[in-house]
Amino acid sequence: MEKNRFKEIAASNGTLVILIVMCVLVTIVRPAFITPANIMSILSAACVTGCMALGMTFVIISGGIDLAAGAEVAFAGCVGAAFGQTAEAAAGKVIDGLPQLPFIIPLVITLAVGVLVGAFNGFLISKFNTPPFIVTLGMTTVLRGATLLMTGGEPVSNLTPGYVALGSNILDIVPVAVIVFIILIIICSVLIRKTKFGKDVYAIGSNEKAASVSGVKVPQRKVMIYALAGLMYAAAGLIVAARATSIHPGAAQGYELIAIASCIIGGASPSGGTGTIRTTVIGALIISVLRNGLTLLGIESNWQQIAVGLVIVFACALDVRRNSSR
Amino acid sequence: MAEEKFLLEMTGITKEFPGVKALKGVELRVKPGEVHGLLGENGAGKSTMMNCLMGIYQPTSGKIVFDGVERKNYTPKESLEFGISMIQQELSPMQDRSIMANIWLGREPVNKFGLVNWKKMYEDTKRVLEIIDLDEDPKTLMRHLTVAKMQMVEIARAVSYDSRLIIMDEPSSAITEKETQQLFKIIRQLKAEGRSIIYISHKLDEIKEITDRVSVYRDGSYVSSANTDEITQDQIIEMMVGRSVENLFPKVKVPIGDVVLEVKDLCHETLFRNVSFTVRKGEIFGLNGLVGAGRTELMETIFGLRPRKSGTVLFKGKEFNPKCGKDSIDAGMAFITEDRRGNGIFPIQDIEFNSTIANIDTYKGAGRLLNLKKMQKDCAEYIEKIAIKTPSQAQLIKNLSGGNQQKVLVARWLMTAPDIIIMDEPTRGIDVGAKSEIHRLIGELVKEGKSVIMISSELPEVMGMSDRIMVMHEGDMMGIIENDETVTPEMLMELASGIVREEQ
Amino acid sequence: MQEKKKNNTLSIFLGKYGIIVMLLALVLVMTILIPGFLSLRNIQGIFLQGSIYGIMALGVTFIIISGGIDLSAGSLVALAAVVSTSFGQLDTAMNKIFPWCPQLPIWVPFVVALAFGGFLGAVNGLMISRLKLVPWIATLGSYYIARGLALVITAGKPVAQLIPAYNTIGGKIGILPVPVLFFAICMAISWILLNYSKFGCDTFAIGGNMSAARVTGINISKTTILIYTFAGIMYGVAAFVYAGRVLSVNPGAAQNYEMSAISASIIGGTSPMGGKGTIWGVLVGTLILSVIRQGLTLLAVDAYWQQIAEGAIIVIAVIFAMRREKAEL
Missing domain, CATH: 3.40.50.300 (P-loop containing nucleotide triphosphate hydrolases)
Structure with a gap:
């Protein structure tokens, strides 16, 4: 009996078990892993791609994909940061002569830009019924080009104290960004579990035609899904800018893969209809632990990129097997 | 009575799908050179039987004898090769390829360099198109043909395989009266060449006109066979309805x-x-x-x-x-659709989700958040009320039987109080x-x-x-x-x- | 259904030659805007510009016709270029990737590029057909893995000081740039394969009607692997030619080339839903992209604007392709 129960718990929390096993293994090899400072650095490292993964979870559950996520982070982050530069940043100012504005303005602008860009992606996908991966791939280039154009290829730096505060730590140990991440996790989790919008996302991803017969306004919902994802990417953009009090137009390159990987490791199916916020967060932590562990073991970052690529392929292959065995 | 010779003998065919017995010991005998009508209401088992014959499904049990040889565990490709072709009801050709590419798909003629010999293919296609009297250039794209002509191309394909038996599943459902007459002309011609045709149709007048014999199925069982001219339409209907x-x-x-x-x-x-x-x-x-x-x-x-x-x-x-x-x-207004898998159920979601989705608006409570407890309660109520057989409401709907899936859909729509x-x-x-x-x-x-x-x-x-x-x-x-x-x-x-x- | 006569001559004509009309119109506009647009030098430039992603587009076209997609094309080109040029460095080169490797004749890196490109393609094909991964996910994974491998192999430094023969690969014979010659040869081979081989017919069958393909006994898994392998070989050729053009291969090379290749293919009439596409279309699509790029450069349009234009082109091309699809149904 005991054994069966354990099996059951392990099966329904497979990703959590993997996370714990990984932590234990790394701790055995490198005890420094388990120090509070290192744990915070893992959480902190998970913030940016984690926020992106939250948005991506909605997109993937609805049966879509957003390859423009990384470019959206940079675009929203840079546009917002342009309004968040200090008055003294005379040399590298994006908008000449703009006075120093309260933090609320760049904050709102960043988020609004994220929502608008996301909504536009959603519009292109739902209105013209185009394959999401090609459209968002094209949008990646458009957004990167626009970001470069706006910034002249230079980082947007000398950001206001509001950014500095967002990038700082509380009590010298807990990063503000982690708190923001946790708040977003709670919001997204409530959205997907406890609202009509959340139910509609699952409905669209598991059977789009049935969804529209059952009264789901599919095109409108798709725009909202990508817009919400855009909002999460923008939040990630804020964090990126805050951490370094500067954001580069090439920021977050390739982060979309890590976000997608987090969702899929967490059990979201690339064919839509499944996934939860909880498991996506675990997926994001798994990747963060993997990278941290590899770094502690002295493995260079290029290998880490390869490792993430392999993990995504592996996770998808597992998903396919899981689906066919049912 | 003298021993009759059959081109095809299928006896005692059963086919089970998870939860459903689609065929229960069905039989079918087709003589050489006859047009054999296959009748039955929707769901009587005609299509399943034909899929078993084509090798698309493997029958659970039963015996198939074609051309005097018992055939077992064959693939659709093998059935094509030993002489059975099927013209599907829903034609799905390669729209952007030519007539000839469609006809010779998978067995394109090659020259001595191993390259596809389009010239020979063109000539061969012209020949088979002539046989069935279809006046189209073999290079025409399928996209530019009418449904009736696409059907003719499918028949040409069957002829090109030199099929002895051609199955036509509701061939007249999407074509005009005039085109149907053209189709009948071809069928008579194929018959004159000694080929057999299995003709599936709901249209009794057509059955009377074109077939020599009919077999009737009902609810996955064999009812009986008869010569068409010895039986009236009323008798056929009676056999179908039972x-x-x-x-x-x-x-x-x-x-x-x-x-x-x-x-x-x-x-x-x-x-x-x-x-x-x-x-x-x-x-x-x-x-x-x-x-x-x-x-x-x-x-x-x-x-x-x-x-x-x-x-x-x-x-x-x-x-x-x-x-x-x-x-x-x-x-x-509520709409319980016909195509349960296509636009009815959300297969990978649970019963609760499937039953409440159309009625989600009414569960909005404080702050637009859903009252999950009430959703559970309502779902449980309907499971009870319309007797949905399931271990729990967290069961995924795809794991239920067809009947229970349908009941969940009924529950979904009743909840909207239509x-x-x-x-x-x-x-x-x-x-x-x-x-x-x-x-x-x-x-x-x-x-x-x-x-x-x-x-x-x-x-x-x-x-x-x-x-x-x-x-x-x-x-x-x-x-x-x-x-x-x-x-x-x-x-x-x-x-x-x-x-x-x-x-x- | 049957009352809808589909034999509309004008629509057939436009469907067949619409993109050529578009190309000619573009050239006309550019010629009016830019004096000397039709000079020999500029025409050479247009073809040269297009040859590398044109070669890639040939491979990509086979994949899209079969109903798949390859997001890894650019990364595979970079990896194949890095690996193959490692066998084409001067004996005296600093930073040799393989210090033990003697100076080799040019055909060695050529063969390595093709073989390795083919191998990488085959890995994509295996992931899709055997592991049953969705094409965009499998190739997205290999996009990162291949780029990471290129960085690991070179330690982030360019592979430079190549043997002189590479100059010929990037040079000209008479008025004909050699990369264009490679493009032409690859086109000829692709054209024969697509139109005159069983492999080509099977490719159409898989993308046009998978179940019909299975019923007629086509080995879908094997054909899928072959399709991606062939595409990989094309990427190998592109990698080889690329090395000849730049003479120093950066591990970050060919970034976003997959987009140009996919754009060229779809502009050229390949259906994003599979089952339809031509080699001539690829040529025209490639030229359209090239003319736009060359034109924007000559008009001194900011590089960043060009990048935006490029992304917009693929989005617009897909939207049009989907509308075309819908209109034809």
Whole structure:
């Protein structure tokens, strides 16, 4: 009996078990892993791609994909940061002569830009019924080009104290960004579990035609899904800018893969209809632990990129097997 | 009697799918050079039987003898090679490839360098097209052909395989009368060459005209075979329908009220024309017709899933012009679709999700958050009320039987508290027990004063349940008849096949 | 259905030659805007510009016709270029990737590029057909893995000081740039394969009607692997030619080339839903992209604007392709 129960718990929390096993293994090899400072650095490292993964979870559950996520982070982050530069940043100012504005303005602008860009992606996908991966791939280039154009290829730096505060730590140990991440996790989790919008996302991803017969306004919902994802990417953009009090137009390159990987490791199916916020967060932590562990073991970052690529392929292959065995 | 020689003998064929026994010891014997009609209502097992014959399904048990040799465990490719071809009802050619590329797919002729010999293919194609009298350039893209011509290309393909037996599944469902005559000409010619044809159709007049013998199936079982000229249409219908109509579907008598839904001269761009009818409170309005009659499309248009060309709909006295499913649901209309997997269930979601999704709006509580407890409670209530057999409401719907899936869908739509419920083939593909429960449910619904539009191909069902019956044929309304003792299956069949039209 | 006569001559004509009309119109506009647009030098430039992603587009076209997609094309080109040029460095080169490797004749890196490119393609094909991964996910994974491998192999530094023969690969014979010659040869081979081989017919069958393909006994898994392998070989050729053009291969090379290749293919009439596409279309699509790029450069349009234009082109091309699809149904 005991054994069966354990099996059951392990099966329904497979990703959590993997996370714990990984932590234990790394701790055995490198005890420094388990120090509070290192744990915070893992959480902190998970913030940016984690926020992106939250948005991506909605997109993937609805049966879509957003390859423009990384470019959206940079675009929203840079546009917002342009309004968040200090008055003294005379040399590298994006908008000449703009006075120093309260933090609320760049904050709102960043988020609004994220929502608008996301909504536009959603519009292109739902209105013209185009394959999401090609459209968002094209949008990646458009957004990167626009970001470069706006910034002249230079980082947007000398950001206001509001950014500095967002990038700082509380009590010298807990990063503000982690708190923001946790708040977003709670919001997204409530959205997907406890609202009509959340139910509609699952409905669209598991059977789009049935969804529209059952009264789901599919095109409108798709725009909202990508817009919400855009909002999460923008939040990630804020964090990126805050951490370094500067954001580069090439920021977050390739982060979309890590976000997608987090969702899929967490059990979201690339064919839509499944996934939860909880498991996506675990997926994001798994990747963060993997990278941290590899770094502690002295493995260079290029290998880490390869490792993430392999993990995504592996996770998808597992998903396919899981689906066919049912 | 002398031993008869058969080209094909299938005996004792059974086929089981998880939860369903689709074929129960069915047989089929086809003589060389005969056109053999295969008859039965939807779900009688004709298609499953043909898929077993083609090697697309492996029968669970039974024996297939073709051309004197017992054939076992073969692939569709092998069946093509030993001489059986099938022309599917839903043609799906490679639209952007030429006629010849479609005909010789998978066995393109090659020259001595191993390159595809288009010249030879062209010549060969011309030859087979001549055989079946199709005047088209072999290089024409399939996209540019009419459905009838695509069908001819499929026949040409069968001829090119030198098939001894050609299966035609509802070949006349999407083509015109004139094209059907052309098809018959080819069939006679193929027959004269000694080939056999299995002709599946619902249209009895065609069956009488073209076939030599018929076999009738019902509910996955074999009923009997007969020579076509020794049997009347009525006898065929009787074999198909089988049981006596009255006692199987006890009709509940409820008082009929005022008009709820009024449809006036509704037209679609292509699929149906000038449809007018009314549905009254407490009424079961039956809608019958053959495949391709436009019944489902009509209902989808009324429900707002397809654009209408012209005409008006009045629902509860008000002009009704929904733009999407949501509008109709809010107005008090429900639609249980025919294609359960295609646009009914959300397979990878649980029963609770599947039953509450159309009614989600009513669970919004404080801060627009959903009252999950109430959703659970309501779902549990309906599981109880309409006897859905499941271990728990967290069960994924794809793990339920067809009948129980259908009940979950009924629950989904009842939760929206509709005034009128459209049910498209509500009992297709579900077992007898679940069937009668669905019928009982329909009876209860009208007792509560709701109205039901029931699309059904099953004559006993339509005749047993409905107060009035509308029959459609290829997009035209053939008539609406009061369902009393004078109505016979033959009357409906004749209307549905377009032989006669009820005078208004 | 049957009343809809589909034999509309004008629509057939436009469907067949619409993109050529578009190309000619573009050239006309550019010629009016830019004096000397039709000079020999500029025409050479247009073809040269297009040859590398044109070669890639040939491979991508096979994949899209079969109903798949390859997001990894650019990364595979970079990896194949890095690996193959490692066998084409001068004996005296600093930073040799393989210090033990003697100076080799040019055909060695050529063969390595093709073989390795083919191998990488085959890995994509295996992931899709055997592991049953969705094409975009499998190739997205290999996009990152291949780029990471290129960085690991080179330690992030360019592979430079190549043997002189590479100059010829990037040079000209008479008025004909050698990369264009490679493009032409690859086109000829692709054209024969697509139109005159069973492999080509099977490719159409898989994308046009998978179930019909299975019923007629086509080995779908094997054909899928072959399709991606062939595409990989094309990427190998592109990698080889690329090395000849730049003479120093950066591990970050060919970034976003997959987009140009996919754009060229779809502009050229390949259906994003599979089952349809031509080699001539690829040529025209490639030229359209090239003319736009060359034109924007000559008009001194900011590089960043060009990048935006490029992304917009693929989005617009897909939207049009989907509308075309819908109109034809």
